[in-house]
Amino acid sequence: MKAIGVRSLLILSIILTMVSAFITYLNVQQKKEAIALVIHNYKVIQASTRLLSLLKDVEIGHRGYLITADKSFLQPYEEALLDIHYDMDTLTLLVKNNQRQLEILQKRLIPLVDEKMADLEESLIILKTYGQDSASHFNGMKIAKAKMDSIHFWTTNFIQHEQELLKERSEALESQYFLNDVIRFSSFTLIGIISFAALITIANKENDNKRLLVELQQFNQQLEFKVKDRTRRLEEANKDLLRLNDEKNHFLGITTHDLKAPLAGISGLLELMKLEKTSLSGKHLEYIQLMEATCQDMLRLISDLLDLSRIEHGTTTVxxxxxxxxxxxxxxxxxxxxxxxxxxxxxxxxxxxxxxxxxxxxxxxxxxxxxxxxxxxxxxxxxxxxxxxxxxxxxxxxxxxxxxxxxxxxxxxxxxxxxxxxxxxxxxxxxxxxxxxxxxxxxxxxxxxxxxxxxxxxxxxxxxxxxxxxxx
The missing domain is CATH 3.30.565.10 (Histidine kinase-like ATPase, C-terminal domain)
Structure with missing residues (x-):
């Protein structure tokens, strides 16, 4: 029973190890997915923040050129224009699986950014055509400021949503880490308890085996003593049997030899009586035949006994x-x-x-x-x-x-x-x-x-x- 218990504990330990390994594998895969989502959120936030920064750079460069007519302000403006379109495409790819963000981007931000870019281009044309005052007046109109505020609002909204997603996914990732740690700790604790129980069972089994071995040795000693005693008795009995058998064979040998001679004499006398059958009646002849048959049976029995004695003593000569x-x-x-x-x-x-x-x-x-x-x-x-x-x-x-x-x-x-x-x-x-x-x-x-x-x-x-x- 104890051997079955140890085997069961070891099997349970192996099963727990395999289950723990499987759960750990699933958690690792889930963590990989969660980490990938967190990284994705960071990329979206980074791209959104950079887009907002680029829009500010465009607006600052554009305003500086309108005020000072210094073309050096156009360099960051023109560079930012190229990066803005790249960032817009990047954001579109990043949020293509997020319907809410994709709608904000395609229906709000991209149209507003395109309109803002068109207004900035138009103000530059007015500057060249009508002069600085007209361009400044166009750029300072409330509608232009409202577009920029809308861009800022929707970009901030876009980023805040991504930050909320990031927070949720970070919390989920932390939960995954915590759950994984709990599962590992629980599994190893259970495995440790089971292994300890198996060790205790094995130790008890070893103690039982030692006790049984001592008992077996004692039993073997007792059995050996009994076997020696029985062997001694059997040897004594065998000696007695051999002695009795020798006495029996000696008696048979003497008896058969002593009986053979008288029987041979009786058989001879019966033969002589048969020679005088004319003086004997039929009944007498019948008696003689019966005696003769009996003598032959006795002689045959004696011969058998003599043969048996010679065979048992190994004295039969060939x-x-x-x-x-x-x-x-x-x-x-x-x-x-x-x-x-x-x-x-x-x-x-x-x-x-x-x-x-x-x-x-x-x-x-x-x-x-x-x-x-x-x-x-x-x-x-x-x-x-x-x-x-x-x-x-x-x-x-x-x-x-x-x-x-x-x-x-x-x-x-x-x-x-x-x-x-x-x-x-x-x-x-x-x-x-x-x-x-x-x-x-x-x-x-x-x-x-x-x-x-x-x-x-x-x-x-x-x-x-x-x-x-x-x-x-």
């Missing part, structure tokens, strides 16, 4: 070597034959690899295919087909595992390769699902520097596409 494709296919067919047969699922392997040899890690490749084929069988309804295709693709090995299950929903695909994530689709024959298989597959594919993608259509099935390097 041995790249030449591996026959037919060998891998044979292992997987033997492993899944019984399960696929129980669900009446047709498991098909298609080997399109040119030389039947791939260059990869045998155990990791088998674990990848084992998990994906297991999922395909697990989520396929009875009587469907699971197709596993192996082929060459630009110096890489491509493996497609396709099923005819329910498909994977779009919202499930983001969590498809995350640990312990169970999707909305459920196994079709009551099989168990740990949510680890696809996460392990993704990690194992990454170990082999390969890639995995999934294509799925609801109601039609899913295809997982694996691409692995196929060279040393």
């Amino acid at each position: 041995i790249i070597q030449e591996v026959p494709v037919s060998k891998i296919i044979g292992q997987l067919e033997d492993h899944f034959r019984s399960w696929a047969s129980r669900k009446n699922i047709h498991l098909t392997f298609v080997n399109k690899v040119a030389k039947d040899i791939i260059i990869t890690d045998h155990d990791i490749a088998v674990r990848i295919l084992d998990n994906l084929i297991s999922n395909a069988i697990k989520f396929s309804p009875k009587g469907k087909e699971v197709l596993v295709s192996l082929m060459d693709e630009d110096a890489r090995l491509r493996i497609d595992i396709s099923d005819q299950g329910p498909g994977i929903r779009l919202e499930d695909r983001d969590k498809l390769f995350q640990k312990f994530q169970k999707l909305s689709a459920r196994p079709t024959d009551g099989e168990s699902s740990s949510g680890l298989g696809l996460s392990i597959v993704k990690d194992l594919v990454d170990f082999l520097k390969g890639s995995i993608e999934v294509k799925s259509e609801m109601g039609k099935g899913t295809t997982f596409i694996i691409r692995l390097p196929n060279s040393l």
Whole structure:
């Protein structure tokens, strides 16, 4: 808010400065016009006064010549005659915009001056023709004196009017000066007040900023202390979590190893019991198959846990070597034959690899295919087909595992390769699902520097596409 106030004050100060400058400019122009009018009045008064003076000079020179017959008196008379006409023209130009003065000049003064000049010329002619007495008598007639008095009256009236105009315009000019001074003083006073208010606001803002800076520094110190305390607690908690994770992994490692041997023994015993199936009833054989399936699920879970433990500890070893494709296919067919047969699922392997040899890690490749084929069988309804295709693709090995299950929903695909994530689709024959298989597959594919993608259509099935390097 204070920043807005300072900005407003500065803007107001700028506006006042511009308004003051504009008013000053107008006043200057008005003063120029007033001064020009005052000068004009002075010129009119000067020309009028000079005209009256010239008329007096003409009359004095003319009278002196009549009395003394001395031609030296005619020189100022003749010079004045020329200047009178010039002054009359000058006055006419000066007052052409003043109707009152122009009428006095054209209707009064000029005719009277012309008549006076004509009378003076006529008296000179009488002097030459009839002598001095006749000329003096003509010049001394009342009418001649009346004309001169009229000239003097109208010239004085003319000058007085100009003096009145001069006084009015001088007063107007003084008013302009006074108004200009008042405007300037007021503008600068307002600008000064506003600037002072802006300075006070800025000073207050600086004080507020200093106070806020101190508070911010104190808050930062408190926050830094809290962050250090939280960091210490998090580090302690992290150490506890790492310790617990190590204990968990150690426990899983021991547990899975300890469980694997008994389960292998149970599976062996079940195989022996199946060899004596002639002495067993159908119900007993069904029980044996259920136990065998349960053992396989447990062995698969143990294998997943062992893989997860090795991946998390970074102990997974990769041995790249030449591996026959037919060998891998044979292992997987033997492993899944019984399960696929129980669900009446047709498991098909298609080997399109040119030389039947791939260059990869045998155990990791088998674990990848084992998990994906297991999922395909697990989520396929009875009587469907699971197709596993192996082929060459630009110096890489491509493996497609396709099923005819329910498909994977779009919202499930983001969590498809995350640990312990169970999707909305459920196994079709009551099989168990740990949510680890696809996460392990993704990690194992990454170990082999390969890639995995999934294509799925609801109601039609899913295809997982694996691409692995196929060279040393």
